[in-house]
Structure formats: C-alpha cells, structure tokens
Amino acid sequence: MKPALLTPETMSIKGIDLLKKIQDDFIGLDTKYKLADGTISPRIYLDSTASTLMMGAAHRASKKFLNHYSNTHSLLHFSARISTKTYAWIHNRILDFVHADKDEYTSFFMGSGVTAGMNRIAKTLNRLRPERDIVLVSMMEHHSNDLPHRKHGGKVIHIPLEKNHQMAGKINTEILEQYLEKFSDRINYVSITGLSNVTGIINSINKIAQIVHKYNVYLVVDAAQMAAHVPIQMSGFSNKDKEIDVLLFSGHKTYAPGSPGVVIARKSFLNAIEPEEVGGGMVDKVYPDNYFVTKKFPDREEAGTPNILGAITLGSAIHILDTIGMNNILEEDKNLIQYTMNKLTEFKEVHIYGDTDIQNCPRAGTISFNILGMDHGLVAAILNYYFNIAVRNECFCAHPYVQEMLSATHKEQLENCESINSNLSWKMEPWMGMVRISYGIYNNIRDVDILVSSINKLITNKNYYKSQYKIDENGDYKHINFQFSSDDFFSLTETIDQEIKIL
Numbered sequence: 001m002k003p004a005l006l007t008p009e010t011m012s013i014k015g016i017d018l019l020k021k022i023q024d025d026f027i028g029l030d031t032k033y034k035l036a037d038g039t040i041s042p043r044i045y046l047d048s049t050a051s052t053l054m055m056g057a058a059h060r061a062s063k064k065f066l067n068h069y070s071n072t073h074s075l076l077h078f079s080a081r082i083s084t085k086t087y088a089w090i091h092n093r094i095l096d097f098v099h100a101d102k103d104e105y106t107s108f109f110m111g112s113g114v115t116a117g118m119n120r121i122a123k124t125l126n127r128l129r130p131e132r133d134i135v136l137v138s139m140m141e142h143h144s145n146d147l148p149h150r151k152h153g154g155k156v157i158h159i160p161l162e163k164n165h166q167m168a169g170k171i172n173t174e175i176l177e178q179y180l181e182k183f184s185d186r187i188n189y190v191s192i193t194g195l196s197n198v199t200g201i202i203n204s205i206n207k208i209a210q211i212v213h214k215y216n217v218y219l220v221v222d223a224a225q226m227a228a229h230v231p232i233q234m235s236g237f238s239n240k241d242k243e244i245d246v247l248l249f250s251g252h253k254t255y256a257p258g259s260p261g262v263v264i265a266r267k268s269f270l271n272a273i274e275p276e277e278v279g280g281g282m283v284d285k286v287y288p289d290n291y292f293v294t295k296k297f298p299d300r301e302e303a304g305t306p307n308i309l310g311a312i313t314l315g316s317a318i319h320i321l322d323t324i325g326m327n328n329i330l331e332e333d334k335n336l337i338q339y340t341m342n343k344l345t346e347f348k349e350v351h352i353y354g355d356t357d358i359q360n361c362p363r364a365g366t367i368s369f370n371i372l373g374m375d376h377g378l379v380a381a382i383l384n385y386y387f388n389i390a391v392r393n394e395c396f397c398a399h400p401y402v403q404e405m406l407s408a409t410h411k412e413q414l415e416n417c418e419s420i421n422s423n424l425s426w427k428m429e430p431w432m433g434m435v436r437i438s439y440g441i442y443n444n445i446r447d448v449d450i451l452v453s454s455i456n457k458l459i460t461n462k463n464y465y466k467s468q469y470k471i472d473e474n475g476d477y478k479h480i481n482f483q484f485s486s487d488d489f490f491s492l493t494e495t496i497d498q499e500i501k502i503l
C-alpha cells in the first residue's frame with residue numbers, strides 16, 4: 001500500500017510508459033450513440049473539465065476493497081481495521097500528491113467537490129480573523145470560488161487580469177499587490193484558481209503566495225482543475241512565503257467519479273477554532289451538557305461516516321497519477337493544447353478566448369471558443385448530434401469572466417451575428433456563452449483531428465445544419481426530426497431488472 005518507489009531517473013520513462021498504458025483504461029471510452037444522420041459511432045468525450053471519466057484501474061481497486069468494506073473509525077474487527085487503515089493511507093497519499101508537509105498540514109474530505117470545502121474554508125477563515133473583513137478573489141473564478149466568500153468570508157473584491165492585445169490572461173499580480181497595499185490589514189485571505197475552467201490558463205500559485213504572504217494575508221487555491229493537470233507543491237520551499245495555506249480539489253475531476261471533495265489546510269488554522277460541522281467521529285467524549293472535540297486530524301474535520309468507497313477510488317487515482325508523474329501529464333497536456341490551438345486558429349471563423357500566447361500564458365486541459373456568426377448552443381448541439389463530440393457550452397459557472405471576455409473581444413461581430421431565433425441570440429445577450437472543449441489523459445491527437453474536421457464540416461455546411469434545428473421554449477437547440485432517447489441507452493430500472501434476472 002506504499003507509493004511506488006520510483007527514482008527520479010526512472011520516473012519519467014516509466015511514467016510515460018504507464019501513461020500510455022493507462023490512457024485506454026477508462027470506463028466510457030467506447031460508449032457509442034446513434035447520431036442524427038443514422039450512423040452509430042463512439043463518443044469523443046471533450047468534457048473533462050466538468051467531470052472526468054472513471055479510471056479503470058482505480059475503479060477496479062475500489063471494487064476489490066468492497067470485499068472488505070466496513071465503516072472506518074474502528075480497529076477491532078478485521079474488515080474495520082482494513083477500512084480504517086486504508087482510509088488513513090489515502091489522507092497521507094493526498095498530502096504527498098500535493099507536497100504538503102504532514103506536520104503542518106492535514107487533508108480531509110467534504111461534500112462531492114470543491115464547493116462544500118470552499119464554503120467551509122470561507123467560514124473557517126472568517127472566524128479565525130474576524131477583524132479582517134476583505135477577501136480578494138480574481139475575475140477568472142468559478143462561482144464556487146467566489147460566492148462562498150461573498151456569503152461567509154467578507155466583502156469580496158475581484159482582482160483584474162493581465163491583458164495581452166485585449167485578451168484576458170493570468171491574474172494581474174501588480175494590481176493584486178496594489179490592493180494588498182491599499183487595504184493592507186483589512187484583507188484576510190486571497191482565493192484564486194490554479195487553472196481556469198474556462199480558458200485553461202494556469203496561474204503561478206507559488207509566486208502569488210509569495211506576494212500575498214508579505215502582507216500577512218493567507219492564500220487559498222481552488223485546484224478543482226489544476227489537480228489533474230499540473231504538479232502542485234504546497235510546501236517544502238526554502239522560502240516559506242511560497243507555501244500555499246489551503247488548497248481544494250474535486251475527486252470527480254480527478255478520474256474518480258463519485259468521490260468526495262478534498263481540502264488540504266494548515267492544522268494551525270483548523271486547531272484555532274471548533275470545526276464547523278459536528279457529529280459522530282469527531283469527538284472524544286460527549287456528555288448531556290458538554291462535548292469534547294478530538295485533537296486528531298483528520299477526524300475532527302470529518303463529522304459522520306465518510307464517503308469511504310469514493311475516497312478509496314480517489315486515493316487509487318491520485319496514486320496512479322503521481323506514479324505517472326504530474327510533470328509528464330502536464331507536458332502531454334500542453335502538447336495537445338498547442339496542437340489544438342494551431343489547428344483551430346487556421347479557421348478565421350473561430351475565436352479562442354483568453355491569451356493564446358502559450359509561452360507567456362500557459363494553459364492546460366481547456367479551450368473555449370465561438371464560431372463567429374453561430375450561437376454557441378447550436379455549435380455544441382451540432383458537434384453532439386452529428387459528430388458525437390461531447391462538449392459543454394454557455395458560461396461554465398463563471399459568468400463575470402465569460403461576460404468580460406465576450407464583451408471585450410467582439411462587440412462588432414456580435415452585432416452582425418445571424419441566428420435562428422433573434423430573440424435568444426447573441427444580438428440580444430452578447431454575454432450568453434461559449435463552446436468549451438476539455439481534455440483528460442485519455443484524449444489524443446486523433447480526438448483533436450476529429451474535432452477539427454467536424455468544425456470544418458460545420459462551418460462549410462453552416463446553413464444546412466442551422467436548418468436542422470429549432471429553439472425550444474427553454475432556449476435549447478432541438479433537432480427537427482431526430483430525437484435522442486436516453487432510455488434506449490441506459491435505463492436504471494431495466495438494468496436493475498436484468499441484474500435481478502441473472503441472480
């Protein structure tokens with residue numbers, strides 16, 4: 001159960017080999033659907049930013065664990081001992097994954113993604129230093145790293161982004177520093193994304209930590225996207241200012257659907273106040289009129305029975321990612337992004353959002369774009385119905401960021417935008433959205449080539465495809481004579497009936 005002992009010399013080569021092996025071992029890579037033109041083809045999954053597919057090896061490891069399944073928090077019966085020890089191993093494995101010193105930091109699970117943990121951290125940090133009433137977040141944040149701070153953290157101020165020819169880039173660290181100076185001892189913490197879920201732009205989190213700590217302000221990192229794409233180092237620097245105080249990520253975006261959200265935080269923060277949630281498992285003694293919270297981590301932060309099975313899948317996935325080497329993963333990812341950018345920028349009709357100078361503004365995992373003159377909803381629907389490419393569209397829970405980029409980038413084009421229904425078009429609401437493609441480690445050049453040739457066909461036959469859709473009362477594009485029935489592909493009741501029959 002120990003992490004694989006790969007030396008730095010063998011790591012990279014073995015890591016790449018392992019990556020190649022693991023790339024085909026994901027559940028759902030061969031899922032097929034019938035398309036609007038009657039053909040049946042395998043789905044190309046380009047929606048990993050929302051949720052990744054299940055890593056086969058991690059899923060199998062967690063299935064094996066089920067033979068020993070039992071609740072944790074006991075070392076008595078054999079299965080309880082296995083569960084408790086395995087569950088503890090995962091917490092340590094996560095600390096290793098993000099290079100967080102085990103004396104300083106703890107990891108704990110919360111909810112089903114970053115959102116629950118971020119709400120908790122906002123409340124915790126607010127209670128820790130109530131005299132500091134300001135929180136800084138950036139303009140590129142997902143709502144889950146903005147609204148929790150507005151509700152629980154204090155007064156939120158949004159840090160603007162760097163601009164390169166009107167294209168939004170990374171967080172503007174000069175302006176960040178100006179805010180830190182201006183509001184100095186009123187700012188409690190800064191909470192920023194490590195990697196944008198809209199553009200894939202990567203922020204230099206340790207550099208930002210160094211700036212923030214000069215002002216005795218804490219740094220929280222939303223690593224919902226970063227964790228599966230970029231190596232993370234929370235501590236272990238000769239300059240302690242570079243350390244990250246709190247970091248959160250989502251198991252379901254890290255190849256372990258159904259797993260919990262992860263919080264890694266300084267124990268000193270958590271020790272200073274009573275945990276927000278109370279219940280079983282986090283107390284040493286309870287009396288009718290009093291109770292004593294345990295000093296043990298992570299127990300004191302995890303009230304109630306945890307999502308043990310999900311945590312085991314996540315621990316397995318993290319272990320595999322780390323064995324591949326996050327540097328190797330990032331390198332492959334960047335190559336795929338560069339390849340996609342090169343291909344997409346050949347289309348004059350395609351506009352990619354955010355700074356496209358990857359040297360200046362590195363990206364991983366995600367690209368959002370629009371085909372000028374076509375609604376994002378229509379493009380996403382055509383890619384899905386005719387080419388079996390699963391993408392996401394609209395504003396990706398980052399309304400301020402998407403709005404800013406849309407309105408800054410092409411006001412004029414928007415005015416000339418054709419649409420099937422002008423009431424719902426960009427003409428009326430230029431901020432309405434984008435099309436987002438996003439990659440996991442299972443995606444490859446072939447997927448990009450299929451995407452690019454599909455976009456080419458889409459642009460060439462734009463009028464034909466447009467004529468095949470109408471907009472329903474919810475503003476969604478519906479094909480005029482093809483209907484997808486999810487029951488044709490999966491019905492839970494039928495699946496259960498089949499399972500019962502087999503018995």
Ligand SMILES: Cc1ncc(COP(=O)(O)O)c(C=O)c1O
Binds near residue numbers: 113142145196197250
């Ligand atoms: C950057 C970022 N932060 C936070 C979240 C929220 O994560 P979850 O939905 O897993 O709670 C997401 C989800 O897409 C995200 O992309």
